[in-house]
Amino acid sequence: MPTLYIKTYGCQMNERDSEQVARMFVQKGYTLTDRENEADVILFNSCSIREQAEQKALGKMGLLSKQQHRPHVVYGMMGCMAQSKKDELFKELPRLDLVVGTQKYHRVFEHVDGILRARQERRMDELQTAFSGTRVCDVAEEADSQNRIRDHLNPGARSTAYVSIMQGCEMKCAYCIVPYTRGTERSRPIRDIVEEVNMLADAGVKEVTLLGQIVNRYGREMPAADGKGGFVQLLEAVHEVEGLKRIRFVSPHPIGFRQDLVQAFTYLPKLCSHIHFPMQSGSDRILKMMRRPYRNETFLDLCARMKQARPDLSITTDIIVGFPGETEEDYLLTRQAVEQVQFDNAFIFRYSPRRGTPAAAMEGQIPEEVKEARNQDLLAVVNEIAIRKNRELVGTVQEVLLEGPSKTNEERLSGRTSQNRPVIVDAAPDLAGQLLPIRIEESTGFTLYGVPCPSRA
Ligand code: SF4
Numbered sequence: 001m002p003t004l005y006i007k008t009y010g011c012q013m014n015e016r017d018s019e020q021v022a023r024m025f026v027q028k029g030y031t032l033t034d035r036e037n038e039a040d041v042i043l044f045n046s047c048s049i050r051e052q053a054e055q056k057a058l059g060k061m062g063l064l065s066k067q068q069h070r071p072h073v074v075y076g077m078m079g080c081m082a083q084s085k086k087d088e089l090f091k092e093l094p095r096l097d098l099v100v101g102t103q104k105y106h107r108v109f110e111h112v113d114g115i116l117r118a119r120q121e122r123r124m125d126e127l128q129t130a131f132s133g134t135r136v137c138d139v140a141e142e143a144d145s146q147n148r149i150r151d152h153l154n155p156g157a158r159s160t161a162y163v164s165i166m167q168g169c170e171m172k173c174a175y176c177i178v179p180y181t182r183g184t185e186r187s188r189p190i191r192d193i194v195e196e197v198n199m200l201a202d203a204g205v206k207e208v209t210l211l212g213q214i215v216n217r218y219g220r221e222m223p224a225a226d227g228k229g230g231f232v233q234l235l236e237a238v239h240e241v242e243g244l245k246r247i248r249f250v251s252p253h254p255i256g257f258r259q260d261l262v263q264a265f266t267y268l269p270k271l272c273s274h275i276h277f278p279m280q281s282g283s284d285r286i287l288k289m290m291r292r293p294y295r296n297e298t299f300l301d302l303c304a305r306m307k308q309a310r311p312d313l314s315i316t317t318d319i320i321v322g323f324p325g326e327t328e329e330d331y332l333l334t335r336q337a338v339e340q341v342q343f344d345n346a347f348i349f350r351y352s353p354r355r356g357t358p359a360a361a362m363e364g365q366i367p368e369e370v371k372e373a374r375n376q377d378l379l380a381v382v383n384e385i386a387i388r389k390n391r392e393l394v395g396t397v398q399e400v401l402l403e404g405p406s407k408t409n410e411e412r413l414s415g416r417t418s419q420n421r422p423v424i425v426d427a428a429p430d431l432a433g434q435l436l437p438i439r440i441e442e443s444t445g446f447t448l449y450g451v452p453c454p455s456r457a
Pocket residue numbers: 169170171172173176177178179213214253
């Protein structure tokens with residue numbers, strides 16, 4: 001039986017796509033392996049938003065494809081990076097057999113099969129925008145098979161699942177390659193999504209994360225119902241799924257983030273008390289150059305209204321430092337916004353030009369040492385807030401979804417609070433998959449440690 005090794009470098013959307021591709025191979029008789037040296041097919045699904053992910057994927061694929069003793073192996077690259085670099089990849093990686101863009105995942109198996117039969121034939125999938133609209137599972141056994149694939153790709157994550165609700169983005173941020181690789185916005189019907197979540201819940205999933213480039217623009221074409229837009233209608237429908245305990249979504253955008261969504265935090269208890277809300281910059285001048293069509297005041301106001309709706313809400317964010325033209329004053333506005341919102345955590349990125357994006361050609365590129373200094377300075381502010389907030393939780397009881405064995409110590413379980421804080425719990429392995437009240441006993445910076453409350457242990 002042929003074996004597939006598939007590795008994801010990128011965001012949850014890429015992980016989700018890898019699961020879909022893996023499922024196709026399993027249905028056709030492949031087994032999944034986590035040993036690249038034993039695989040007959042090696043696929044990398046890589047993101048091109050971050051240069052680091054791209055370099056890692058390219059470096060690793062370069063090394064693997066030098067294995068002279070395994071000439072039959074099929075090597076493929078998929079995802080945003082594959083889509084943006086296209087033929088160039090074949091030049092950089094002479095052993096590469098396959099390049100597949102983001103809209104053509106459903107054809108990966110077909111191509112690999114063709115290559116296996118015609119060996120060294122190389123194929124380049126033309127990049128088109130038709131949404132495959134693939135439904136994840138048609139019958140319950142397939143939901144189970146999907147979860148086994150997820151277990152393989154992301155061990156211990158059986159109690160949680162990603163559900164793709166839409167594809168594409170029409171915002172065209174100046175630094176981002178996504179609009180050129182994932183096409184225009186297309187939303188899946190509510191009925192299909194609810195069906196998928198139902199099957200996942202039947203298979204034991206307790207928490208779903210709804211994925212989209214801008215989730216709150218989901219179903220923009222749908223008529224409002226009781227003043228609620230498409231995304232809130234979807235949240236309400238998913239909330240009804242029996243057995244499902246938690247709902248998360250990622251990522252929202254200030255544009256189209258309406259009061260109905262703020263309000264949803266007041267009456268949908270399954271909606272977790274966490275939102276990852278990318279701010280990118282605290283300077284209106286830089287936001288404009290980034291082509292992010294909102295003012296920082298709008299972003300701050302939304303954060304304040306969400307916290308009012310759900311007082312224990314944790315807000316995390318993405319920030320880019322060193323965008324072309326960013327002055328010290330612009331940077332200080334970002335720092336000020338971070339201090340005002342008191343983000344629970346933030347991913348800070350030093351701007352790196354992505355080929356084919358408008359920002360890459362902008363004047364005023366910032367020297368690396370300035371980017372690095374701003375990165376370190378902001379990281380110190382963010383870390384101080386995050387560590388303090390974690391420390392404040394020692395002695396409290398938090399509801400934690402125990403996802404599986406801890407990566408660092410298999411005798412413990414790891415899980416997350418509703419606020420998405422990681423917690424390592426001293427608990428029996430058979431408690432994995434359960435949502436339990438956990439007493440937080442210790443905090444070491446970013447990780448909490450706890451034990452189940454006695455009445456429930
Ligand atoms: S909103 Fe901007 S950063 Fe996000 S996917 Fe769309 S273009 Fe990229």
